[in-house]
Amino acid sequence: MSNPPTAPAPQPSPAGSGHRRPRTLLAMHADLAARLIDRPTLARFTALADLDPTLVVDDFTNPRAAAALRETEVIVSGWGCPPLDESVLAQAPALRAVIHAAGSVKHHVTDACWRRGIQVTSAAWANALPVAEYTVAFVLLANKELLRMRDDYRARRGVPHDWLAAYPRAGNHRRTVGVVGASRIGRRVLELLRPHDLDLLLHDPYVDASEAERLGARAVGLDELCAASDVVTVHAPELPSTRHLVDRRRLALLHDDATLVNTSRGSLVDQEALVDELLTGRLNAVLDVTEPEVLPADSPLYDLPNVVLTPHVAGSLGGELHRMAAAAADELARYTAGLPFAHPVHHEDAARSA
The missing domain is CATH 3.40.50.720 (NAD(P)-binding Rossmann-like Domain)
Incomplete structure (x- = not known):
């Protein structure tokens, strides 16, 4: 037990206010x-x-x-x-x-x-608000290919380069973002992404097509979402039925250079399969959660250039x-x-x- 900041002396409720002090x-x-x-x-x-x-x-x-x-x-x-x-x-x-x-x-x-x-x-x-802000920031940066461009720029160090030719697909105009789960966070992510020129997909077994449309997205199956999205962001709950929801087969559906964002729980993604994909350089990942929550020191996720790894800090901090x-x-x-x-x-x- 410890002490929070010292509070001012409590004031009694006004007489007749109808309030009590439980x-x-x-x-x-x-x-x-x-x-x-x-x-x-x-x-x-x-x-x-x-x-x-x-x-x-x-x-x-x-x-x-x-x-x-x-x-x-x-x-x-x-x-x-x-x-x-x-x-x-x-x-x-x-x-x-x-x-x-x-x-x-x-x-x-x-x-x-x-x-x-x-x-x-x-x-x-x-608590959903900062998680959604973290997610949206990385969705936009992923489509812009900013992390890869940053490393490329560092490596060239003053050498002129045609960046427009080198990154012909970079940017957010008409890119596709797939949101897995219309949770509080998933809905806030959709809300924050709506002003951008993106095509938004949603997979949630409890959300029908009309509700998805009201959220600014198109309801699709998870396989279709994985195959069509430039960025897939996971916001489903951790349940026995959602363990390895994004498994090896679904990771293989993602197109080359697609990005997976996970701010939900590490168990929702088959991490071994994801590491195998990331080691080839085919995919990118933004991972705020892993399994286990603190990775062993020899995990390749710490050092891969196509991975942003953070220690479960997307939420309130x-x-x-x-x-x-x-x-x-x-x-x-x-x-x-x-x-x-x-x-x-x-x-x-x-x-x-x-």
């Missing part, structure tokens, strides 16, 4: 709260709720945490929140809501929570974390006012989400 507990990695919650948002939390800002729980068996849990009505969770299983819920008879100041709730919201009828909300929409905390504070304000959550997570949706 006992609330921060549950996340011990050192996360200080980076996640800035001073203005912490002040909102302490004004809205009976919350001890010096208590950040990453272990519910800790005596101080266990004592607080007995009185807790709302948990504001983040990355590193321990699972809320039957044994934890037995110690939290007053718990009514979990407000997750991050994306997926799969790691800590268990079936026991759904059976209890605990309300759940997530800032997944807020630095100041972007504050957006998720602010989103959680907004949901806490709705809860204290007796309003439904603006971004609820339902059991049936959680089963097929990231």
Whole structure:
């Protein structure tokens, strides 16, 4: 447990406002709260709720945490929140809501929570924004062939060269981008790509042709998407059915010099097959996620010139974390006012989400 920034003294709710201050507990990695919650948002939390800002729980068996849990009505969770299983819920008879100041709730919201009828909300929409921005940036750069051109320019060092002739296909005009998965992130990617002169394809088994058209894309099968796209970007959830969704056969469908972008989960791509393709130089890849999440030191992905490899940082980072905390504070304000959550997570949706 550790301390977030010191908050100003909490102010009571105005008399007759209809708001109340539920006992609330921060549950996340011990050192996360200080980076996640800035001073203005912490002040909102302490004004809205009976919350001890010096208590950040990453272990519910800790005596101080266990004592607080007995009185807790709302948990504001983040990355590193321990699972809320039957044994934890037995110690939290007053718990009514979990407000997750991050994306997926799969790691800590268990079936026991759904059976209890605990309300759940997530800032997944807020975390989707930087992932989509990262994706779109690399989609546009990939079509422009900027990384290859950068290396080429460095190698020539002052030698004149006909760049127009050397890169006849470079650019984004009428290039085809295939989006795999109409998740929050996938939809935001489509939204950000729509102003560009691109042909957008979408594969999602839950999205029909008319909905895809409303999103600015054409619905196609995954094989067709792989064969037709200059860039394929993966935004499907990690499920048993999506493991190696982009497998060796589908990678072979990608045309030469196509780029695969994966900001979802490493398991969605057959990484061994992808490495084989990348070693030939036939394909390019932008990988923010891998399997395992930290690659062994001898992985060729670290050094291949046709690979951009980043350490799962497409999501909220630095100041972007504050957006998720602010989103959680907004949901806490709705809860204290007796309003439904603006971004609820339902059991049936959680089963097929990231």
